Amino acid sequence: DAGVIQSPRHEVTEMGQxxxxxxxPISGHDYLFWYRQTMMRGLELLIYFNNNVPxxxxxxxxxxxxxxxxxxxxxxxxxQPSEPxxxxxxxxxxxxxxxxANVLTFGAGSRLTVL
Amino acid sequence: xxxxxxxxxMESNEEEPVHLPCNHSTISGTDYIHWYRQLPSQGxxxxxxxxxxxxxxxxxxxxxxxxxxxxxxxxxxxTLRDAAVYYCIxxxxxxxxxxxxxxxxxxxLTVHP
Numbered sequence: 001d002a003g004v005i006q007s008p009r010h011e012v013t014e015m016g017q018x019x020x021x022x023x024x025p026i027s028g029h030d031y032l033f034w035y036r037q038t039m040m041r042g043l044e045l046l047i048y049f050n051n052n053v054p055x056x057x058x059x060x061x062x063x064x065x066x067x068x069x070x071x072x073x074x075x076x077x078x079x080q081p082s083e084p085x086x087x088x089x090x091x092x093x094x095x096x097x098x099x100x101a102n103v104l105t106f107g108a109g110s111r112l113t114v115l
Numbered sequence: 116x117x118x119x120x121x122x123x124x125m126e127s128n129e130e131e132p133v134h135l136p137c138n139h140s141t142i143s144g145t146d147y148i149h150w151y152r153q154l155p156s157q158g159x160x161x162x163x164x165x166x167x168x169x170x171x172x173x174x175x176x177x178x179x180x181x182x183x184x185x186x187x188x189x190x191x192x193x194t195l196r197d198a199a200v201y202y203c204i205x206x207x208x209x210x211x212x213x214x215x216x217x218x219x220x221x222x223x224l225t226v227h228p
Binding site: 004033035042043044045048056091093102103104105106107108109 | 147149151157158159160161164202206215216217218219220221
């Protein structure tokens with residue numbers, strides 16, 4: 001298995017531009033999570049999906065952020081318009097969550113720099 | 116959500132055992148204890164998890180206190196590759212937080228040659 005695949009790995013853009021980050025979860029995983037990591041705030045959960053349906057988006061910072069999961073094999077996180085404070089590493093993770101535990105596999109991350 | 120407390124940093128020597136502590140005094144009966152680690156410039160990776168009993172896997176051991184208010188991640192022989200940030204996380208197996216993992220600041224482990 002190729003693991004969780006994120007693209008792009010690096011993105012540099014200018015303030016005001018639209019940014020779209022992409023994630024392909026592991027086949028068969030029914031949960032998908034988007035996290036953001038900065039030095040100041042650490043790893044923050046933005047939103048997560050179960051069977052393509054958003055379950056909890058309370059971590060999405062503001063209306064400029066949106067996430068979709070049109071099917072079981074693809075999700076996007078969009079920022080429009082982007083701002084310098086959105087600069088961070090964005091991680092996607094997927095997992096199968098039986099009652100026993102939450103075991104997630106993370107992607108390598110997308111490093112976003114907004115100038 | 117129940118919270119965890121970990122030391123900010125710890126140091127170890129290569130090939131020695133490492134005991135990483137975690138306090139979770141407000142843990143509920145249905146909270147699972149998870150450990151993830153994050154190597155430099157990588158995404159977090161799963162290490163181990165448990166509920167009440169001690170657990171062992173190829174990466175580490177998890178020792179859970181009898182009252183479950185604390186736990187310890189044990190790396191039996193630290194290697195340089197084990198230098199990472201280690202996160203202790205509680206997750207609830209039910210309710211509205213089902214499936215949700217909230218990361219704290221973690222413990223930065225430094226391994227000396």
